[in-house]
Amino acid sequence: MKIVVLTGSSHKAGTSSLLAERFIEGAKESGHEVYRFDAAFKNIHPCIACDKCKCGENLCVFQDSMAELSPRLIEADLIAFVTPLYYYGPSAQIKAPIDRFYGIDNMLRGAGKKAVLLVTGTNNREWAMKGIVGNYTEALQYLQWQDCGQVLAKGCCTREDIEKTDYPQQAYLLGKGL
Numbered sequence: 001m002k003i004v005v006l007t008g009s010s011h012k013a014g015t016s017s018l019l020a021e022r023f024i025e026g027a028k029e030s031g032h033e034v035y036r037f038d039a040a041f042k043n044i045h046p047c048i049a050c051d052k053c054k055c056g057e058n059l060c061v062f063q064d065s066m067a068e069l070s071p072r073l074i075e076a077d078l079i080a081f082v083t084p085l086y087y088y089g090p091s092a093q094i095k096a097p098i099d100r101f102y103g104i105d106n107m108l109r110g111a112g113k114k115a116v117l118l119v120t121g122t123n124n125r126e127w128a129m130k131g132i133v134g135n136y137t138e139a140l141q142y143l144q145w146q147d148c149g150q151v152l153a154k155g156c157c158t159r160e161d162i163e164k165t166d167y168p169q170q171a172y173l174l175g176k177g178l
Ligand SMILES: Cc1cc2nc3c(=O)[nH]c(=O)nc-3n(C[C@H](O)[C@H](O)[C@H](O)COP(=O)(O)O)c2cc1C
Pocket: 009, 010, 011, 013, 014, 015, 016, 017, 083, 084, 085, 086, 087, 088, 089, 120, 121, 122, 123, 124, 128, 156, 157, 158, 159
């Protein structure tokens, strides 16, 4: 499979980056082709809803790093969303390219793609990931994509925290088992 790993943290050696690394390791071991896009280190303007793109009929008015990501998304079989939890949702860094899916919506929606979700957050309460999982599930329902698994790393504020858990191993096994 062709896999796009879309990350949303500014911490190059942070918690979600560790999940991304382990997921990629597993996926590559199983023979998948992986392209990683670290949104925090790219130039992506938020969607301004001008609707000039008409959901993919025309080019977006912003010519930025989406020019690099969009063709990868269109050809991908699976997209891995990897983000820290920010106020119980995805980080702004990953939300910007997700909202820009609008500019190629007609090439993504109903295209039979798969997805996985990997999240890290400090809170370890039972309810802590409900919002982000709900957002992901509804987006997949709209896009008509299939969920292939989730790693919800609760109670992980720092790299030191997550290294003491089996969440990185869960990420590896998720990639390996695709
Ligand atoms: C702006 C901001 C908002 C955050 N919001 C939450 C939150 O809503 N729930 C939570 O459990 N942790 C929250 N955190 C903690 C991070 O999710 C946590 O430290 C995570 O491990 C950081 O991941 P990273 O190292 O990949 O950047 C927040 C951190 C920041 C900086």
